[in-house]
Amino acid sequence: MTMLATEAASQAASFPILTALIVLPFVGAIVVAMLPGRRPELIRQIGVLFSGGVAGLAVYLATQFDSHDGGFQFEQVNSWIPDLGIAWHVGVDGISLWLVVLTGVIFPLVLAGIDPHGDPKPYTAWMLVLQAGSMGAFLALDVFMFFVFFEIVLVPMYMLISGWGYSERKYAATKFFLYTMFGSALMLVAILALVSLGSPETGLTFDLQALAEGQELATNTARWLFLAFALAFAIKVPMVPIHTWLPDAHTQAPTGGSVILAAVMLKLGTYGFLRFGLYLFPEATVYFAPLLVTLGVIGIIYGAVVATMQHDLKRLVAYSSVAHMGFIVLGTFALTTQGISGGVLQMVNHGISTGALFILVGMLYERRKTREISELSGLQQAAPIFAGVFTVAMLSSIGLPGLNGFAGEFLILLGSWETRRWWTVVAAVGVILAALYLLWAYQRVFHGEPTDADADTPEMRLAEFGLLAPFLAAMVFLGVYPAPVLERIEPSVDRLVSHVESHSDYLRPVDAPVVLPHEHSDDSHDEGGGDH
């Protein structure tokens, strides 16, 4: 559908790169499953090879991505179940692009750098299945296809938590599975109702664009359907008060699982809101936006307050996720280009910062076999490099200017200020609270007098630093120079906001500042363009 600008891009389009992103890790999983179990090194290498190949493709995709185009690129449509109007339809736009890159890059890092402490063969295979499923969910432009991938990622994550997790893993894994499945169960009914009521005259279709552009649902119907979708996504995000599966799942999951859960799987919820909530039900989105923004802000404050109270370092990071995801929800339902762009950026940022924090907590547990804050103190003396890396990751999570968290949070607050002033004020308090709980935890763990056990804590090894180095580099890069990322996000977000405007009585504030100063103003956002 999209005319690609350059010769190279059109060549790339002929190779089904997006399908390859989904299929390659799945093939890898099958290959790993067939390897002999006695060679853990080979298994790990093959796993890294396949997921690394996906990372390479994803990065290549980002370089070939046309930043002037807000529509779907690299689209590919194949027949799948024509009798039911279902197609294999994949495409990428600015909203999904960086989540695809994040999904591509983070898996090989996790597979290469984190020891699962258990049978590596099924672990690696499940990880690759998880990568394939997450990719599929981010790339799907067919509602059925999205649902399938949204649901299938539960299985590998369930297996990872229940098989390689900590002592309460079975309880946590089951809770995780059932919570998420409950949400998606109702979403399935909503999807089918949407398709049944909203399909064009020509026949049933699950195609996202056809459903979004062509549907004429009754206002009330659309609101009900939106609520069903929203429930599924709110559980996944997770939003207060349906977040209770998250601390358990995060705490009990193995380190690799926690990283993926935070970096990739929670994003399915916020991404789902953007791709399916706003796009399919613009009127209902505007109608329910105050409710969702309120829940998001409650999440920010609640997550921060509860995080402050935690004794377990990993649980603290888990609750900080609740707060961070609240910011993304706030940005999304601010319904301004800045807010949503900031939200998309923050999805990536949260993956990087929280992923790094989970890795660090995992390393700490390997050293000390405890995550209790009260049992640790003065680690800075024994392991200064470790403490230094922790500081950077923590500051990135807090949102210190110059690191990635700031760019995202700032844009979100900027965007929501235009439409939701008081909520923004409350949310800004959350930024301060984040500094409070993280710095306080840091102070208790790394400062003070080390006990004998603390003094013997080993320093970070080179391999461990190698795992974290890409995270640190990304934190600094996105903090200092987020423009290349934002300029790819923004056209798509702008298009989405225009879609919401044209399908509801919502009008975005006209005096909203632009995200980036644009030289190339061939895109259709004139509201912000007048400012410079």
Next chain:
Amino acid sequence: MLAQLTNFEAPSVDWWILAPQMILVGGALLILLLTSLSIRKIPSWVSTLIAFAAGLATFVVAMFLWYDVQDHGARSTLAGALGLDGFSLFFTVLTALGVMLTTLIGDAYGSRERMAAPEFNALLLCAATGAIVMAAANDLIVMFIGLESLSIGLYVMAAMHLGRKVAQEAAMKYFILGAFSSAFFLYGIALVYGATGSTSLTHIQSATLTLEVRGTPPELLFVGMALIIVGVAFKVAAAPFHFWAPDVYQGAPSPVTGFMASVAKAAGFAALLRIFFVALPGEVTEWAPIFSGLAILTLIVGAVMAIMQNDVKRMLAFSSVGHAGYVLVAVTTGTAEGLASALFYLFTYTFMVIGSFAVISLIGWNDGHDIGRYEGLARRRPLVALAMTVFILGQAGVPFTSGFIAKFYVIQAAVDDELYAMAVVAMVAAVVGAFMYLRIVMTMWSRDVEAVDAPPLAVSWTTGLALFATVAVTLVYGFIPQSLIGFVRDAVPQLVAGG
């Protein structure tokens, strides 16, 4: 009617229509003949081979007839008593596949548990014949004959494990309750006959459309319908007529349970769909509410009771009740898509449930199938555990298994018919049921047990083949269900009056 004829003329017989039934009965007779005439003891594999070959031949003939029907249309024989349409052939194919898989699984199980192979296989073929007759019947009396052949075969098969008291008890329970339900069914037939003046579905269909004209009270028909529903609901283990299922599923030999949960259930639904969709479509406003009540109750009972069990066979029994609930949701719609989705569900469920009971038949513990027995199965037999995981996740409705597409299709049919509340109940029941399925998966893959002091798990090649086939079908139709959707959409039931 026959009395009015002065010169009795036998109706013409289209032997091709009877071919599947004849092959299966012929196979059964051949097994019995060989066993009784032979001086020396015949090895058990001979009867397995004959039964498998009969199933295969039935499958081939049915596929041949399928294309014939698609090209030349449906027809009937024996004065319209037995029909040949896409619907009957769909169930013929399904039954033939069920027979083949069950013989494969029964072979190793029978020799391990010292179960008489010839009797098992002969009864299996007889029961399968009954199932096909039920699906093909165009007359309620013929349908009853099919139902009884199927049931009597199953009563005996359930009791075949002579060494186990629970099997005897289960069979007795099944027999008494089954006979009771058959009586309900028969009484229903009688009342419908009273209301419409015929047992032929063709006549019933035309009669119900003119009931008011004839002045017969419709209450008679309604009571008859209700009694038929009771009789069939028992066979398909729909709540509140499911009470036999857990005990019988638990007590019966595992290969028999697999057959019972798949083919017998499918045959029950075949009868139900043909009676209500084809013969009584005019009364849809009367019967759809009954089915919706049954469906909701069945879904809830199946899901809630399943999570309270500790015996894997009982878990799957209640899960089987729950699956009947999904098919009933499809039945409630009364639409063509509902019918197609019901067939899709039955087809895919057949493979998942036979596969599950194939794995259970391997475990082979005499003191029950407590879930603890499955602990660490993945360590002892990773491939068997993987196969079981596929079946269990399929039944839970996880994507990329045929079970997901089946649920999806049923819910789509329900939503298309604006049965939103029922769709929501069905999906919530799926979540509740998932708890039980997860428990089985988690137990199998548990790392907590280091060494299991269990007898070695021998997997014969026949069982291995059956497992491979069922896993393959479950996964293939999970990824590319298009061909099966086309198949079930073409499997429309038709009534052709006999000449």
